[in-house]
Amino acid sequence: MKRKRGKRLVLAIGAVVMALSLLSGCGADDTKEDADTISVYLWSTTLYDSYAPYIQSRLPDVNIEFVVGNNDLDFYKFMNEHGELPDIITMRRFSLHDAADLKDQLMDLSTTEEAGAIYESYIQNFTNVDGTVNWLPVCGEADGLVANKALFDEYDIPLPTDYDSMIAACQKFEEHGIRGFVADFAYDYTCMEVLQGLSIPEITSMEGRMWRSSYEDPSTDMIGLDDTVWPGAFERMEQFIKDTKIVPEDLELSYDPVINMFTEGKAAIIRSGGSNVVAFQNNNVDAVFLPYFGQDGEQWLLTYPAFQVALNKDLEKDKTRQEKALKVLSVMLSEEGQNVLSKGEAVISYSQNVDLELSPYLENLSTLMQQNHMYIRIASNDFFAVSKDVV
Structure with a gap:
């Protein structure tokens, strides 16, 4: 009826x-x-x-x-x-x-x-x-790192521009009793995005594209990760865990505790999305969106379609x-x-025919978009699961 x-x-x-x-x-x-x-x-x-x-x-x-x-x-x-x-x-x-x-x-x-x-x-x-x-x-949503700019200003620490400067900033914050980096690793999607975000140059290389094509093709025998691209990605994840002093207890961190640490000035950088930067700014938290820093010096924007x-x-x-x-x-x-x-x-937007107006708080993404340094994450069910196992 x-x-x-x-x-x-x-x-x-x-x-x-x-x-x-x-x-x-x-x-x-x-x-x-x-x-x-x-x-x-x-x-x-x-x-x-x-x-x-x-x-x-x-x-x-x-x-x-x-x-x-x-x-x-x-x-x-x-x-x-x-x-x-x-x-x-x-x-x-x-x-x-x-x-x-x-x-x-x-x-x-x-x-x-x-x-x-x-x-x-x-x-x-x-x-x-x-x-x-x-x-x-x-249209796609941007995922990356989000920095509490007020904390960086308070302790006179430069905002990171590459991997080395990010780790240096984390170490300086640790000296002041502030976590340099935390993330809600209780969720498989956070594990997956950090794992991929740290290795985008390798995943988008010729070898990486060949692996992804085979992985997505149901007619092939490829059922998992290869031994060409992914060992290096695991090594980078391991190094990142060491460099940012992630501990086993962090694997239990969920969304709200991480957000609270960030807004209360107890954590300088978190993994988050562009929408959260806008939300932070609207609530008087001076947040800045940062890309993922490849260890080759390049900057990348991880995205996932709405x-x-x-x-x-x-x-x-x-x-x-x-x-x-x-x-x-x-x-x-x-x-x-x-x-x-x-x-x-x-x-x-992933379309050449669509022009979406970004929030003023995310204007720094424009350069990466112009350089076409945007990457669409791999999001299969088994990839979600294996990413958490890797972390």
Whole structure:
């Protein structure tokens, strides 16, 4: 049963799914409406606030059902096995490696304008060995190091510009009884981002790209890390742990204790995201975003998409529905759509056709963006797990 205003809330107890539909044409027959409706599964309820209503407002003639699904590819594999895969899927915790079982049921988006607009260095991370592209990244969030500038000023310690100056700063803070660096290592994603962030030059080298391509390709025998790229990454992680005096107890640190240490002046540098820099500044904490420092002297920005989006191949059976779904995709990845997601703060775009305004607190990211020193993290389920084991 629909509400008069064309919005309905559906709770599917078996799948633990909440759905919100923003539908037009409320007087239409239910059967016809279901056939015309494009289902969009969202990875989080946060997309309901402004993003979903924005998409529907730009497509008043398309019935769109927005559903909060699950941020887990196994959920969609289960739906696919039962013939219930939605028309459009969004995923945040994602890798081609984990999505391999869905490949044959997803549309090839490689010839779409949206795929063509994505910078080559990023679209290659979503390109299958056969040249097809099933998933497209929406705008990305920046991950790196965040420094408490007030502490640096108070103790007259220069802000780091490379790995050596960061370690030197940490050592000076330790002399004053202040932790130079801490992170919420209780979470696998923090372990993963620090491990990758410290070794971006190696992961993006020719050998690193070859490994990643093989790892993401389900047709190869590659099931884990290699003995060319990753031993060096482990060594750098070990050296970083020694240099920053990370101790076993730090593996229990969660988000709130780390944030409290930072805001109370008990820690000078933490691993965090650009959005937290904006939040700190809005709460009168003078925070500065720093990149990851490669031991070769280069600076890198680790990023991860706000989410990835894919379309069900079954849409190709009905050209009218396929055209509607592609219109939805176009709006989702449009400049205005990505600005709705970014809220003018800490989000960058992977598309050449999209210009997102950064917060003034993150203007130092512009140089790295111009140099194309942005890296999309590897985020397979087993990589999350092995990263925590490594730390």
